[in-house]
Amino acid sequence: MNFQKTLHDAIISDDIKIKEDLADQCFSYCTKNIIETPSDFSPIVFSKPSYYNICNIVDPKELPKRNHLDTNEGLARLVHAITHIEYSAIDLALDAVYRFHDMPQEFKIDWLEVAIDEILHFKMLNSVLEDLGYKYSDFDVHQGYFDISRQTDNSALERMAVVPRYYEAAGLDVNPQIIKKLDNKRKNPIVQRIIDALYVILDEEVTHVSKGDKWFKYLCMQNNIDEQVYFDILNRYELTGKHRPHINVEARKLAGFSCNEIKQLGAKECS
Numbered sequence: 703m704n705f706q707k708t709l710h711d712a713i714i715s716d717d718i719k720i721k722e723d724l725a726d727q728c729f730s731y732c733t734k735n736i737i738e739t740p741s742d743f744s745p746i747v748f749s750k751p752s753y754y755n756i757c758n759i760v761d762p763k764e765l766p767k768r769n770h771l772d773t774n775e776g777l778a779r780l781v782h783a784i785t786h787i788e789y790s791a792i793d794l795a796l797d798a799v800y801r802f803h804d805m806p807q808e809f810k811i812d813w814l815e816v817a818i819d820e821i822l823h824f825k826m827l828n829s830v831l832e833d834l835g836y837k838y839s840d841f842d843v844h845q846g847y848f849d850i851s852r853q854t855d856n857s858a859l860e861r862m863a864v865v866p867r868y869y870e871a872a873g874l875d876v877n878p879q880i881i882k883k884l885d886n887k888r889k890n891p892i893v894q895r896i897i898d899a900l901y902v903i904l905d906e907e908v909t910h911v912s913k914g915d916k917w918f919k920y921l922c923m924q925n926n927i928d929e930q931v932y933f934d935i936l937n938r939y940e941l942t943g944k945h946r947p948h949i950n951v952e953a954r955k956l957a958g959f960s961c962n963e964i965k966q967l968g969a970k971e972c973s
Contacts, residue, residue, distance in 0.1 A: 709800040729814040751848035762844040785827040790847035791820040802858040866914020874953040915958030
């Protein structure tokens, strides 16, 4: 198979069934064959996200607050926002394999596994949306994750720092707070389904962040760079100094963060 072409087609497709089939093909091929990228291969810089033609994209500031969780529409808006994060994460994982083709085979396998997990998360959440009377693309979305992927196109180190080690890790902090917010509504069967889905995602995102942590540290070691460069990168992307009242210390430790890093990110205690 043409591995890079198949990855490209998976990234640009807005059909989740096609994405899943192509991602599965890439994973199966990658686990059985050594991937040799042609010497003249140059990854395309994508000009728009794959969901461009199916979603209405707005500035993040234009998105309404996700409240009114006692209504189907309010719940659907919340689930839709998380579904969009999972959709974006599919393309981010696939793009890491496609773009950073000089990385080791294990890197490719890791991020293809992440993409497959994210597809399952998307399908699980979209099923909840459908039971609420909606589907993915029924509400406005932002393209922040696409923008950050383009900004980190030229550096695997920065991609690992910013995407899994910052944005995905932030999900480890936020997810339990959403569960807590929904807890008093769990008698509603569909709310219980949302909570169950969030627990699945939280558990698997620890693994995803740990993969980002592994490859961030690998790249630091390969380039003889101190791991504290993480905070230099966050500063460069204006991602430091933001209020983080709920750091999930235990989840971050499981994912590979040191207590020193966790405290620098805002946790009061870590041991």
